[in-house]
Amino acid sequence: MAGRGRYCYKDVLPFTALVAVECTNVGVNVLFKAATEKGLSYYAFIAYSFAFSTLFLLLPLPFVFRWSRGLPPLNLSLIFAIFLLGVIGLVAQLCGYRGLQYTSPTLASALSNLIPAFTFVLAIIFRMEKVVWGSSGTRAKIMGSLVSILGALVVVLYKGPIVLSTSSTQPSLTVDSPMASTSQMNWIVGGSLLAIEFLLVPIWYIIQTKIMKQYPAEFIVVFLYNLSGTLISAPVCLLLEANLSAWKINPDITLIAIIYSGFFCTGLSSLVHTWGLHLKGPMYISIFKPLSIAIAAALSVIFLGDALYFGTVVGAVILSFGFYAVVWGKAKEEELSEDLDIRPPSSSTNPLLQSYKVKDNEEITYNDS
Template sequence: MVAFTIIYAVLTGLVKKAMDEGMSELVIITLRQLIATIFLSPIAIFKERKTKPKMTREICIYIFLSALLGATLPQYLFFLGMQYTTATFASTFSNLCPVITFLVALLLRLETVNIKNKAGMAKIIGVLLALIGAMVLTLYKGVSLTHKTTHQIRPLHTTNIGINNSPKKWMLGSIALLGNAFSFSFWMLLQSKVTKKYPVVYSGTVLMSFMSFLQVVGLSMAIERRTSIWIPKGKLEIVTVIYAGTATSGIGFVALTWAVQKRGPVFTSSFLPLIQVFVGLIDFALLHEPLYFGSVLGAILLIIGLYVVLWGKRKEVSINSIKLPEANQQQQEYN
């Protein structure tokens, strides 16, 4: 999951630069899903040709919904939101995913919280710390730790609006990014069901990528009629679509699906706020942006919150592993 957050942070910067140079977000998504399908298909055939379960109508519907909620909608909404805002501001909305996933999982009874034990309290405290850290990253700038600056406290959305970003576009971008957070959270919850019905990770990702490709093609034909935009121009656009298809949609979604399969949606979503941290590090190290106290404080709170949630999940697994043999022993004695 840490590797995935680094991969996605790099993608965020590449896509923002490519769209600033005129590349359509629909072209990026379409080519990304096509490349991911081509990239993963040989791996899926080689590794899972003997273990792949029979395709049923139910599994097909699950994978179709998985493609819609996990690839088509969140990508389009994220790129649209980033086009109207900034890469840093867009990445902050990924910080909402753990909270949304946690709350929806509780409502659907996919996640349990026992506030009477340490594990349950740790999960609640960890999610709250991550949320506070996300708010600090978004709203508090603070003093510059690397360059002298006259700006001390300023909301993030007022520091990054460009000349072409009107308040109306910024609001539309924020709504799109909020939709992205909800869509991706629902995808992770759905994926916990999909991996049980269709437990082959590579084949499932290939089918999801291919269905998403078909969905985006249909959306593109309805929105964008120009044929000239479908040919990438320049090294940046070519590198962006290849990286997005192989690293992010290919390797990244395999890692996400595998993490959901092994540890559940709440565990997986807990890592997503790290994207914000790595985007900030990339801005500082490669783009030479100044490092602010608010960024450091928010990142520390996010990481502490993440580790508290992970400790709670690990403690919960330990408690359940102890209770299960005891319950089996009592059942055997009763029998």
């Protein structure tokens, strides 16, 4: 029974939680896109999301402190690291949501497959991943990372014809049309901003993993991260969005998007990811990203009327191949590591020699002939 419970906690529960988080994150992207089309400022959306998430996490905080009395004290280096997480989280959201305004949730989900490749590269730099050049696992991870980047370039730079759309009429735009060139430029700019976000996310993972090794209290760390994000985003977003009318929250899709984002994305998602990082490490967290492509494509076409482009499909397929190559390489290395752990140590004793005992200072010699 103990073994089964450990298996559920170490494998089944993280898998289920991370799949659920991917679904909710795609929902945040779709709701944000719908809310901005109603006139919501994305700067206000980010600041409100951090603030609502901080309030949501504040309610159970006294009980968490009561349960966590044996924790080490928070020192200045840890507080600075958590504050740095808040800065990275804010910049990532600024890039990500601006990229969403220019593109679509489907493109964002496709490009999120860059996270495993970026995570692998950063884990090597920070010595969280070992590189054995003769190993098939290492070669697969390197090739998978390169293929993922190639797929991302296809998604960003090539739109192609429309594969699926709920609109009955599509505008016929020629390549030389100013509207077509503007749309293509927005697609490239938005895709580049999303790529920056998905480079910052693995950096967030790496720093968060190091923090959890020093201070293993997921809830407290996530609360302090959101508090830092709130304190940073409020003045920054007010400076970037000086029009106070843009900060007005209407009781429609904008309010729903802010509450949903604060609860599920900035709050619950950060908590699950932090727990998963502590339990499984950064590479495991990143392997769930391809799931979001199908979810985002379906939701975007159904609820937003977005078109699904051929370039997105092709790029997403290439990204998925690269992604699963990284995952396969990681699995092979873990398999090899487990084999080495359970293999009995090799004996250095010469098999031709027999063990012996010396009794009463008697000298025993062996003739190997």
